[in-house]
Amino acid sequence: MKTNLLLMLLSGVAVSLGGCAIPTNTLETQSPNTQAQNPTNTPIVAAPAPPAIFQSSGDPNFVVKVVQKVGPAVVRIDAARTIISRSPDEFSDPFLRRFFGDSPSRSRPRVERGSGSGFMISGNGQILTNSHVVNGADIVTVRLKDGRTFDGRVLGEDPITDVAVIKIDANNLPTIALGNSETLQPGEPVIAIGNPLGLDNTVTSGIISATGRSSSAIGASDKRVDYIQTDAAINPGNSGGPLLNARGEVIGMNTAILQGAQGLGFAIPINTAQRIGKELIANGKVDHPYLGIQMVTLTPEVKERIDRLGLNVTSDRGVLLIDVVPSSPAAAAGLREGDVIQSINNQSVANIEEVQKLVENSKIGIPLQLQIQRNGQTAQVAVKPAPLPIQKEG
Structure with a gap:
């Protein structure tokens, strides 16, 4: 199967489960506010x-x-991180070096600052916030409503759910009950x-x-x-x-x-944030089950596009695999582009959201039993989830 052709055909409707996500331009994550130092000059x-x-x-x-x-239990979080940018390459020109000499350094550090919010979940200074608020931060400062400020320490962050926990050294702090x-x-x-x-x-x-x-x-x-x-x-x-x-x-x-x-x-639902927060406090990280597939819900529109390619996909429902990451658990189990997942552990799946939930709720190292359709034939494939490889943001 021509994976690149299939990806191009279905771009915009596919979702990754441990592969490369197809980017979209509709979502604006609430990244730390970097334009709020003088809010009176900010057009609103x-x-x-x-x-x-x-x-x-x-x-x-x-x-x-x-x-x-x-x-009183809601806090402001100010984060700063150092970004290393490269200076222009014009000083590598031999003609310019005759006049200016060799540039001593082509790396120029700059500090990027932003602010976000968080809330106390324990009286000893544990705070829940978003991962993107503190991602890559060198300095984290927490300001309470009463004006007190504290240095914050990131206990752990999980970009996959966008949850992080930071800690300040204080006691008897106000907290919020979780629902x-x-x-x-x-x-x-x-x-x-x-x-x-x-x-x-x-x-x-x-x-x-x-x-x-x-x-x-x-x-x-x-x-x-x-x-x-x-x-x-x-x-x-x-x-x-x-x-x-x-x-x-x-x-x-x-x-x-x-x-x-x-x-x-x-x-983010608090049940999810609380579960992830507990793992971050205990382990400093969260391991998410990973298969290494990119998929799309098999709809009549998608089926029509596939038929125009002349591909042999006979099923009218399920989740179509449009890419399998090399050396991933899915690849090791023998899954291929063009396979249609019809059930996981005997639970039928009709869309990518159902597959994501079942995989996310699975256990790393415990095989998932997938029923698939391939070339008009039904087969059973056991896939053993591995920890999702995490790449740090920015």
Whole structure:
């Protein structure tokens, strides 16, 4: 099979599970705010305010009560990292060297600064935030609402779920109770607290717009998260801050918006963030199961494109493999481009999201039993997941 041709044909609809993700341009992760040192000079386009929301009791002041209760446990995180850039190559020109001599150094360090948010999960200074807030940081500073500042130490970060834990040396700190993101329903009121655009301790409110938004659905195919969607205003600098329910419990960690959209924000469910946070505290890293495949949901549109290539894919449903990473667990098990996954461990799969969930919930080293269709024939293949190779961001 001509893999490059198949990839080109299906570009924009494929998702990687341990391979190279096809990039999209729709998602803007809420990276540390690098333009907020003078917020009064920052042009801000006002979005329509969401309608007022009320707790089931009818109390119109529940947002005030929640903010008073948990606000002190929300922190600002300032991060700085040193970037080494190369100076221009013109000084390698022999003619210029006659006048200026040899350049003593062609590496020019510069410091990149940004800010985000986080929240206390323990009284001894453990803080949850986004991985992209502290990724590659040389210096991390944590500022509390009461004005105190502390040096932060990154205990661990997981780019795959965009969760990180940092630690400050302090005790008897205010904390926020963690809720349960498994029971959320669209329409529930929520509150976001953070430091968007350098405006510390900003509060916004709205509702849960949807739950279970897959990473591929919002253009973040390199992540393994089913996001909470909210219309509460989220902007750069909100990254890592809490999304709260009407009782003041954290039900999500704010992380992303869709570029150019209004009223579309996304948060990592707190059950996911808490699970990853515990592993980071214990081990400093998280190992995710990895197969090494790139795949696409087999829809009538995709099937039509494949038929035009003259490929022998007879199945009308399942998940089509369009690439298998060399030397990966999938390659070792004999999976090939053009195979259609129909079930995993006897659970039928109809789309890439179902495959991602089953793989993410599997155990490294414990074989997964895949039923596939190849050239019109059904076969069983056992694939043993390995730890996902992680590459540091930027």
